[in-house]
Amino acid sequence: xxxxxxxxxxxxxxxxxxxxxxxxxxxxxxxxxxxxxxxxxxxxxxxxxxxxxxxxxxxxxxxxxxxxxxxxxxxxxxxxxxxxxxxxxxxxxxxxxx
Amino acid sequence: xxxxxxxxxxxxxxxxxxxxxxxxxxxxxxxxxxxxxxxxxxxxxxxxxxxxxxxxxxxxxxxxxxxxxxxxxxxxxxxxxxxxxxxxxxxxxxxxxx
Numbered sequence: 001x002x003x004x005x006x007x008x009x010x011x012x013x014x015x016x017x018x019x020x021x022x023x024x025x026x027x028x029x030x031x032x033x034x035x036x037x038x039x040x041x042x043x044x045x046x047x048x049x050x051x052x053x054x055x056x057x058x059x060x061x062x063x064x065x066x067x068x069x070x071x072x073x074x075x076x077x078x079x080x081x082x083x084x085x086x087x088x089x090x091x092x093x094x095x096x097x098x
Numbered sequence: 099x100x101x102x103x104x105x106x107x108x109x110x111x112x113x114x115x116x117x118x119x120x121x122x123x124x125x126x127x128x129x130x131x132x133x134x135x136x137x138x139x140x141x142x143x144x145x146x147x148x149x150x151x152x153x154x155x156x157x158x159x160x161x162x163x164x165x166x167x168x169x170x171x172x173x174x175x176x177x178x179x180x181x182x183x184x185x186x187x188x189x190x191x192x193x194x195x196x
Contacts, residue, residue: 010153016146023138036134040121048114055108 021074119172140177
């Protein structure tokens with residue numbers, strides 16, 4: 001199969017997985033409600049995406065660097081909102097992570 | 099730098115990003131509460147990860163295939179819980195996606 005076609009699928013895949021965090025950022029920003037979002041998920045995700053950034057830098061891949069830089073921004077935004085908006089309700093709801 | 103070290107970082111990165119969805123699956127299964135989770139995020143994520151699976155198959159990469167197969171299972175589990183647990187409260191809360 002054409003190399004360009006295969007790489008095109010990879011690019012579309014990367015755009016979808018990176019862009020998937022946008023609706024969550026928008027929803028969380030609008031509702032200010034974070035009780036159902038797992039803190040541990042976004043801690044682990046930010047760590048993993050940061051390591052992908054390091055990996056992309058080490059292998060010299062602009063695609064890996066760009067996709068993961070954008071994903072890290074979005075995932076970090078959700079993590080910060082989880083921490084900030086969840087501060088008030090953490091005790092009252094009695095909910096615990098995960 | 100050693101090739102094995104660089105690839106090791108990639109493997110740890112992949113393990114972190116894939117495993118990050120586990121706490122969200124556990125939390126959502128326990129609480130049955132999905133109001134704060136974006137349906138569009140998990141629709142787009144499942145589409146993107148499915149395309150990564152196709153890409154992994156086309157380039158013949160067992161690592162890409164394995165990581166994305168596990169991620170798809172976890173993301174699809176969250177998507178199904180969002181649809182099933184969210185059914186009852188969708189109308190009463192008046193909330194809309196994203």
